[in-house]
Amino acid sequence: MSKTIFVSNRLPVTVSKSESGLDYKESIGGLATGLKNYHEQGDTIWAGWPGVAKDELSEEEVSSVASTLKNDYKCLAVPLTSEDIEMYYHGFCNETIWPLFHYFTSAVEYRSKTWEAYKRVNRTFFEAVDPLIEEGDTIWIHDYQLMLLPQMIREKHPDVKIGFFLHIPFPSFEIYRLLIWRNELLEGLLGANLIGFHTYDYVRHFLSTVRRLLGYEHNLYKIQFETHLAQVDAFPMGIDYDYFSKSPTEENVSQESLDFIESTKDLRNIISVDRLDYTKGIPDRIKAFKHFLAKYPEYHEKVRLNLIIAPSRVGIEKYDNLKREIEELVSEVNGEYGTFSWMPVWFFFRTVSQDELIAFYRNSDVLLVTPLRDGMNLVAKEYVASRTDNKGMLVMSETAGAASELGEAVIVNPNDHEAIANGIKMALEMPEDDKMDRNINMHRRLSRYNVKFWAEEFLNTLWSAPEDRIPTEPLDRLTSGSSDLEIAYRTANNRVLFLDYDGTLVGFKPTPDQARPDKELKQLLTKLAEDPKNTVVIITGRDRFTAEKWLGDLNLTIVAAHGLWLRVPGQDWVMTLNMDNEWKETIRPIMETYTDRTPGSLIEEKDYSIAWHYRQSEPEIAGMKRNELKEALMSVTQSMTVGVLDGNKVIEVKDTRVNKGHGAHLVLNQGEYDFVFGAGDDRTDEDMFAALPEGSYSVKIGKEVTAAKYRLKSSRDIRGLLGRFTEVSGEAAAEKATESK
Template identity: 70%
Template sequence: MSKIIFVSNRLPVTVKKNESDLQYSKSIGGLATGLKSYHEQGDSLWAGWPGISSNDLNEQDEKEIDQELREEYNCLPIFLSEEEIEQYYHGFCNETIWPLFHYFTNATEYNTDTWEAYKKVNQKFFDSIDPVIEPNDTIWIHDYQLMLLPQMIREKYPDTKIGFFLHIPFPSFEIYRLLIWREEILRGLMGANLIGFHTYDYVRHFLSSVRRLLGKEHNLYKVNYETYSVQVEAFPMGIDYEYFSKSSGQDGLSNEALEFIESTKSVQNIISVDRLDYTKGLPERIKAFKQFLIKYPEYHEKVRLNLIVAPSRVGVEAYDNLKREIEELVSAVNGQFGTLSWMPVWFFFRTFTQDDLIAFYRNSDVLLVTPLRDGMNLVAKEYIAARNDYKGMLVMSETAGAASELGEAVIVNANDYGAIAAGIKTALDMPDHEKIERNKMLHRRISRYNVKFWADEFLEALKNTTDSQVETKDVIDIKSEPSNVEKAYVDSNKRVLFLDYDGTLVGFKPTPDQAKPDEELRQILSDLCADKRNTVVIITGRDRDVIEKWLGDLDLHIIASHGLWLREPGGEWRMTMSVDNDWKESIRHVLEMYTDRTPGSLIEEKEYSLAWHYRQCEPEIGALKRNELREALLSITQSMSLGILEGNKVLEIKDTRMNKGHGAHQMMQGKDYDFIFGVGDDHTDEDLFDALPEDAFSIKVGAGSTHANYRLQSFRNIRQLLKRFVDMSNK
């Protein structure tokens, strides 16, 4: 029976150890609330760290915690040592990913030791959930601490439904590219079938990075990646609207909350609720409030800013310095503007209960939320829900994720103190009828799109995404038992192997001349040729001189220029058809014109074709100029026997009679092979697949529609399969 496995850095249950026993306490709010209805089902499991260092536990403690969490809470604990917590969480997560993704590049640290710890802990999470993964399970992974985990799961369980949600911003490409391990992180995330973000800004930034760093385009936010597609969407997270909007009395409130309620009778209250972090813009908020007091002196002794800051990372120097700066700014404002009967800023450096916070929300005229950068900011939604009289007003910075949803609020620039000051005045002066009108719209939106709706929508989208994966080709499993391809290879005596080169035997490089064969590839090909039952054929669109220079010393056949030239081992080149180059000059002129207009593009001149490469161009410009060039070429070549071949970041113009199918036919003519194998990665190889007999083993590398019978993920997988062939030949 299929189940849902939730994976996050922290479990929704925290374990503490005292002298006599172990204590368990449930988390409330946020993710725990949103996933509650799913997690309480008997067929679900939540994996994560229980909040206690394994250094404080003995073997018996761990067994007891594991049993208690599994049986009573449907949780799977993953135990981390103090060193792992320090290096992986406090190190890489909080010193590298957190500041960079929030645009604080000057606070970002790059440390190979913490990166290694990050990889190690992600692997530890996978090793822990591996034994409980079953066919048809759904796995939903959360947040920036586990960005390598989706690909780890994908590699072993290719048919599993995998979702990932990032709860912090995803930065623009210009910021993300600064990350040393940028491609590893992207590949880790691309193991998911569905990747969710809070806003479409983050979706665009992510897809831009995927396009620029991995070379993968998207169509309607869907990326064809390896042997499957990845859907990228925005799912703005909601809150437990019913909990925050319900009426409640004053029972159970702290003395501070009761005193706060009493104080609202004499002044208008502005509330600010955040945890201590440099991304929240707390010093800037105080400076903006000071600007408000300077600019609008009529509000002196009539308004109060209540700054509630929850302690975070106590003992970390940068955070201690931030707290000190806040205290000094508060003191300066109070010293400059305060009177014997009025203190303009009240600073609370502590946590409050949820009920106390609701009381603060309900008795505050304005919520001031001005983070410099924030993934969502649920405090804004909590405040709106708590003000069930529709008379509170929200002042919010445009760099908070929630700003894209809460357009009826007063939206400001977090760095513009004058704009924030004016925004506070607008909120305080707004007539009740306008507040009510705006808040009713906000309430309708956040009551409908609550946290449960968010979870439902994501899981439904994940189901639809995986259900719509049209994968008609068998993916060869090269890690387990021998596949049908390998069994047929062993049982045959006369084999031919057609191997495309670029994208199939080697990865793509910035320029064509950089894709030289490495020693591993040369050894694989040499070993394949050593088996006298094998006829190994490199079939490529490359020019004959280049491929002969790279591989001509090996005992293999080469078909070059898309089937135009054929060379047997150690022999001379012969043409398979008659073609001419009379057309080149007119086409070259057009290509040169577009190359001059498109920085990063280049022309590759082959013996009987011309290719325009745009791999190093800005993706948007490259795609635009490609389309323009293709239209221009079509108008020129429509009366000629020329075709425009579109490959991976390349347009090639050649005689339409030249194709890999023609070259393969020349090789197989009059031969009686009992094992025919063909492999390629783009639609130039479809001619090869079409030319092979029905019982041939044709393999498409990567995603996309194909006539091939099988599929593999990448050139690395092809090399692994060829190595398996070599091992079988040796046996």
């Protein structure tokens, strides 16, 4: 029976160690509440860090924690060390991802050590859940701490359903591109079948970033990534509406809080609730309140701002400095405007229980929540739900995710002190019927789209995601000693290997000249060519001069310009067809016009073809100009012997008589081969696949429709396969040397 595995950085149960032993405390609110029904009633397990480092526990305690969490809470403890927490969580997560995704670029730290820790901990999470995963399972991964995990699971378990939800903002492309390890994180996320965000702004930012950095387009929010379809959508997270809108009760509220609330009944109360963090805009909020007091003196001694801030990351200099700044600003406001009987700002630096918060919410006229950037901000929703009398009013930052749902609130720019001050006045003076109408609409929305609805909608969307996975052959299946391919290679006496270059042996680069062969590739090709049974053929669309410069020093046969030029080791280049270039004078000006109109595009002129590359161009402009250019070229070439070839981010005009199938035939006609192998990644390689004789072994790199027998995901995989060929050749040579002794 299939099961669901939830994975998050922290478990819904926190383990702590005290003098009396191990303590277990269940979390409330947010994610724990949203998934509670599924977790308690269904066939599920929740994996995450329990809150205590394993090096702080004895072996017996580690075992006890694991056993108790498994048996009593249906949880899997992921063991992390103190160093893991420091480098991965406090390091990469909170020094790099957190500030960047919240647009605080000046606060971002780039440290390779913390990045390595992030990768290591994501691998630790994978190794923890891997033994539990079975075919048909669903895995739902949460938040920015585990962005590499979806692809790790996908590579080992291609048939399971994987969901990922990001609980913080996803920044615009211009911000995200600053990240050093940007592609690795995107590829990690794209391992999921469903990627969820709080708002459509974040969805749009993610799709734009994927298109610009990785080159993947989307169709109706679906991205074809390597082997599967990754769907992207918005799922605004709700709250436990029933809990916050329940009948008032004072049994769980401290007497201190009740006394404070009673002391404020003659004032108009403004409440502000946050965790201590620089993204929350707390200093600007205090400055805006000060401006409100200066601008509207009629509210002196009639209004109070109750600033409740939960401690966060105590002992970290950046946060300690923020707390000090807040204290100084509060003192400044109280010193300037306070009287013996009235203190305008009350600052509470403590953790407050949910029930006490509800009591504060219900006795506050206004909630002031003005983060500079926030993924959602559930406090705003909690306040509205708690005010069942519909008499409170929310003043909210337009840069909080919840602003897209709570449009009836007073929406302000968190950087504009004047706007916040006016917003406070508007909220305090709003007519009763207007306030009631706005709150009723927000209540209706929050009660329907609560946290349970959020979880159900995400999981139902994940479960109904289309099953259109592109079957790719796992590399280990092709390189195992029992595979048909390896057996055929091992037993053959005369082999020919046709290898495309760009996109196959080398991943695509921003410009053509950046795809030079690296040291690893040249060593790999050298080893392949050293086997006397191998004829290694590089069959490429590159011109002969580039091919000669990059690979001419190796013992390889090279077919260049899609089959127009042939060079066998030790001989000069041979032109395989008689051609002319008169048509170029017509085609070149057209391409030059579109190059001028499309920033980032460039022209690559070869012996007998011209190519227009647009890989570095802005995708939307390039897509439009590409279609225009293709239409113009096809119109011009109708009466010529040349045709228009539409490749991967390139349009090429060349003689229609020349293709890679023609080049492959030339080589095949020069010998008798008992093992024929071909590998390529785009449409031009389909001509090569079609030209290979029956019984050949063909490998497609990537996701397009193909006639190839096998399919691998990337150039890394094909290099791995060729590396295995060299190992087999080495083994055979060693056996032969042993026999000759």
